[in-house]
Amino acid sequence: MPQLFGSKELVEDVHKRDLCIGCGACVELCPYFKNYRGKTAQLFPCSLPQGRCFAYCPKAEVDLDALSRRFWNTPYDARPLGVYQTVVAARSGDAMPRAKYQGGGTVSALMVCAMQRGLVDAAALTGRQGLMPAPRLVTRWQDVASAAGSQFMASPTLAGVNMAVRQGYKQIGVVGTPCQMLAVAQMRINPLEKEEHHVPVALAIGLFCNWSLDTRQLSTLLEGRVASDAIRGMDIPPPPANVMLVETDKGMVEIALSEIKPLIPHTCFTCLDMTSEFADLSVGMYEGRPGWNTLLVRSEIGARLVADAQADGLLVTEAIPAETIAHLSAAAAAKKERSLRILLQRGLVNTANGQRAAVRIPQAAISRILPKA
Ligand SMILES: Cc1cc2nc3c(=O)[nH]c(=O)nc-3n(C[C@H](O)[C@H](O)[C@H](O)COP(=O)(O)OP(=O)(O)OC[C@H]3O[C@@H](n4cnc5c(N)ncnc54)[C@H](O)[C@@H]3O)c2cc1C
Numbered sequence: 001m002p003q004l005f006g007s008k009e010l011v012e013d014v015h016k017r018d019l020c021i022g023c024g025a026c027v028e029l030c031p032y033f034k035n036y037r038g039k040t041a042q043l044f045p046c047s048l049p050q051g052r053c054f055a056y057c058p059k060a061e062v063d064l065d066a067l068s069r070r071f072w073n074t075p076y077d078a079r080p081l082g083v084y085q086t087v088v089a090a091r092s093g094d095a096m097p098r099a100k101y102q103g104g105g106t107v108s109a110l111m112v113c114a115m116q117r118g119l120v121d122a123a124a125l126t127g128r129q130g131l132m133p134a135p136r137l138v139t140r141w142q143d144v145a146s147a148a149g150s151q152f153m154a155s156p157t158l159a160g161v162n163m164a165v166r167q168g169y170k171q172i173g174v175v176g177t178p179c180q181m182l183a184v185a186q187m188r189i190n191p192l193e194k195e196e197h198h199v200p201v202a203l204a205i206g207l208f209c210n211w212s213l214d215t216r217q218l219s220t221l222l223e224g225r226v227a228s229d230a231i232r233g234m235d236i237p238p239p240p241a242n243v244m245l246v247e248t249d250k251g252m253v254e255i256a257l258s259e260i261k262p263l264i265p266h267t268c269f270t271c272l273d274m275t276s277e278f279a280d281l282s283v284g285m286y287e288g289r290p291g292w293n294t295l296l297v298r299s300e301i302g303a304r305l306v307a308d309a310q311a312d313g314l315l316v317t318e319a320i321p322a323e324t325i326a327h328l329s330a331a332a333a334a335k336k337e338r339s340l341r342i343l344l345q346r347g348l349v350n351t352a353n354g355q356r357a358a359v360r361i362p363q364a365a366i367s368r369i370l371p372k373a
């Protein structure tokens with residue numbers, strides 16, 4: 001594993017390089033880091049030479065090869081969709097309550113099943129307070145659907161995992177974006193190797209993500225057009241729509257993507273993962289098939305949960321055409337390529353001579369992503 005450092009280095013490497021995505025992994029661990037309106041900041045300096053804040057952060061010294069060997073027993077080779085067992089089309093089944101799911105409700109159905117079957121005793125989900133996404137800790141399966149739908153903003157969701165640990169939960173479930181799943185993977189391996197720092201994550205469900213939006217900038221843009229308490233949901237339909245849709249009490253508000261795209265945090269352009277490669281299960285939209293999701297089954301825990309959810313009538317799955325998988329793979333490979341170029345330009349990969357990197361990956365993986373480099 002890479003060397004571990006403390007909060008001083010976290011601030012230098014992540015905050016000052018404008019790499020923080022506000023995932024919340026360093027929040028609620030100690031009194032020093034707080035997230036306020038989408039931005040994480042250090043309130044007071046801390047002199048510990050090593051900290052969980054640095055160890056969990058998905059933007060500081062992440063060793064993808066070590067994680068891949070640990071989780072998947074294989075070197076990191078930059079395959080576009082990561083390591084997985086199967087990929088299927090999925091949607092929630094008849095046993096699920098009706099709710100405003102983002103796609104087919106697959107994420108909610110899997111988390112409901114995990115809670116009903118006793119795999120998970122608390123789920124760290126994402127809700128919204130006004131326009132701001134916020135962690136929502138759910139301890140009853142009946143409340144899972146209340147967090148359905150996507151907030152297309154960077155969210156401090158993982159502060160919810162740290163809160164769950166503090167409250168004594170022993171089988172924590174979590175849903176999040178690929179950067180958040182990277183942080184969760186680092187939480188799961190207890191990098192500081194101290195028993196009191198064990199994070200009992202029993203289930204990690206990752207989302208697909210190409211980019212998110214800066215919370216403060218999006219709320220400023222929306223404030224002029226929509227009352228925050230009138231927002232019912234948001235969606236970014238696939239091309240050629242070219243708009244973001246905000247559903248309100250009074251109808252749909254369309255915002256051109258040309259207005260939205262400047263609000264993407266710079267750190268999203270250095271992100272190699274589109275499909276949450278270190279989660280137990282990964283879920284995204286099924287392009288061209290509304291009401292369905294694409295579901296990647298990665299771990300044994302994930303495979304068992306999918307079988308249980310089908311048996312309980314909570315989840316329906318179908319085969320997915322090879323050309324749909326090829327299309328998804330191409331999109332994931334394109335994200336790796338453009339992000340690796342930027343990471344290399346900024347000198348953030350595999351640094352030497354005591355310089356700290358954002359990410360460490362084998363040379364063979366670099367050559368696979370950028371064959372002509
Ligand atoms: C920022 C972002 C970008 C995305 N980009 C893509 C994309 O490019 N392509 C694609 O196919 N899919 C993308 N998705 C995923 C997609 O929007 C759906 O979340 C996914 O298809 C699951 O649908 P569902 O019906 O199963 O979810 P639901 O059952 O409705 O559950 C949604 C879950 O998402 C969680 N959630 C909501 N907002 C956030 C957030 N900001 N951070 C972390 N967790 C959150 C909630 O806790 C809830 O559990 C993105 C999601 C987010 C949050």
Ligand code: SF4
Binds near residue numbers: 020021023024
């Ligand atoms: S752990 Fe998350 S919130 Fe904290 S510095 Fe890293 S990216 Fe930012």
Ligand code: SF4
Binds near residue numbers: 269
């Ligand atoms: S693009 Fe990457 S860094 Fe940005 S929100 Fe999505 S997973 Fe996180």
